[in-house]
Amino acid sequence: MPGVTVFPRGDGVWLKCQFHAHTTNSDGDPTPAGLCDHYLRAGFDVLAITDHWHVTEHVCEGLVVMPCSELSARCDNPWPEAEAEVLALGVSVLPEVRDYFPTIEALAAWIREHGGAPYLCHPYWSGLGPQHYLEAPSLVGLEVYNAGSDVTQGNGLSSVHWDDILSRGATPFAIATDDSHHAGQDSRLGWTMVHAAERSGEAVVEALLHGQAYASSGPVIHDLQLDGDEVEVRCSPARSVFLRSGAWGGGVVQADPFAMPYLGRILLRNDDGLITAARFSAPEYWRWGRIEVDDVRGRRAWSNPWRLDPT
Ligand SMILES: [Zn+2]
Structure with missing residues (x-):
């Protein structure tokens, strides 16, 4: 058709990416080596290990392991802990003090300042409304599908939350993730296909900042x-x-x-x-x-x- 291609734009490589998974460095079962081996065998190109307040680094031949952590901010959701979580995709450092950021925006801005792509975790599971996203303009996107929440509690799908935000004027990009804690039992269920300039963590972050990706639990x-x-x-x-x-x-x-x-x-x-x-x-x-x-x-x-x- 004589239309304009909005996706994917330009030359690039397709990379199957897992952007949310935990190891023994926080509350996950597998070791970093075990997690990398699991996703490599499952055909993934890229893995962001997202331990809570911990950057887990591991070298794995055949797999691009991106620096990342899962960080938290205070917010007025109905959780007892009044907490929201954000993935610091591409950020290899941690905040100096391990303590909640005062707001989601403060957390997202810190991630942007450090060259990363901040994606809001599981809005449904976290009890977040559109205002929480709209009050944090430094966010790049959100998890439309979080398989861990879906497997355990059936609330991993946040597409209504996403549409609510879109209808109020912001344009979040979306990823799908496993949020795996028990790789093999809660993994390979949600992933993100990224169209990146090259096979590197830096190119993946760049693509995520510009929405050159789609989320999936199966289809292409x-x-x-x-x-x-x-x-x-x-x-x-x-x-x-x-x-x-x-x-x-x-x-x-x-x-x-x-x-x-x-x-x-x-x-x-x-x-x-x-x-x-x-x-x-x-x-x-x-x-x-x-x-x-x-x-x-x-x-x-x-x-x-x-x-x-x-x-
Ligand atoms: Zn997590």
Whole structure:
């Protein structure tokens, strides 16, 4: 189609990334070497070890191990500890004092000052509302899917939280993660595909700062193109493809020939009748959009959002 490719932009390499996993250096089961070996064997290219208030470094041939830690800030959520957590992706140092940052914004700004990409952890699990994100403009994004929360408590999906924030004018990018503490039992369930300039931690941080990634628990998003106010997506074989655009917006196409499409049409199917390309026209009220792809096993991929009304 004669559209503009919004994702991926430019040349680059695809990297399968795990951005949230714990070792014996905080509250995880595996040693750093064991965790690296686990993700290397699982086909990952990049691992950020995210021990709480600890930068776990480990050299593992074949795997890019990014510096990272999981840090905490005070906030007025309903937790007894009134705490929110943020991933300091790409930051190899720790704050001088191990103590809660006074606000999420103070924490996110510290991560940016140290060259990292701050992503807010599990908004649903942390009991966070849109205001918590909006009050921290230094944040780059959030975990739309946190598999650890989902496996243990069924509250790992934060897509409604994400849309609430998008509808209020901010544009968070999203990652999916394992938040693994018991690798092998709560791992390989959520990951992020990054389109980076090269296979390095620095290039991954750069891509995360600019949204050149998508989150997934299974499906693949090959590319997104905008053509006027229409959008076209190519993906791995899908049962359903959604255009998300917040309240009163959005559309869907489904592989089931008896299911009604809304604001979209299927462009390509594979031999099993599953969707591999779809096109959506603009909902009446839309100011932003993003794509979700569901496969036959109910697994999902989430594109990053784009805006029609830059704010
Ligand atoms: Zn964690």
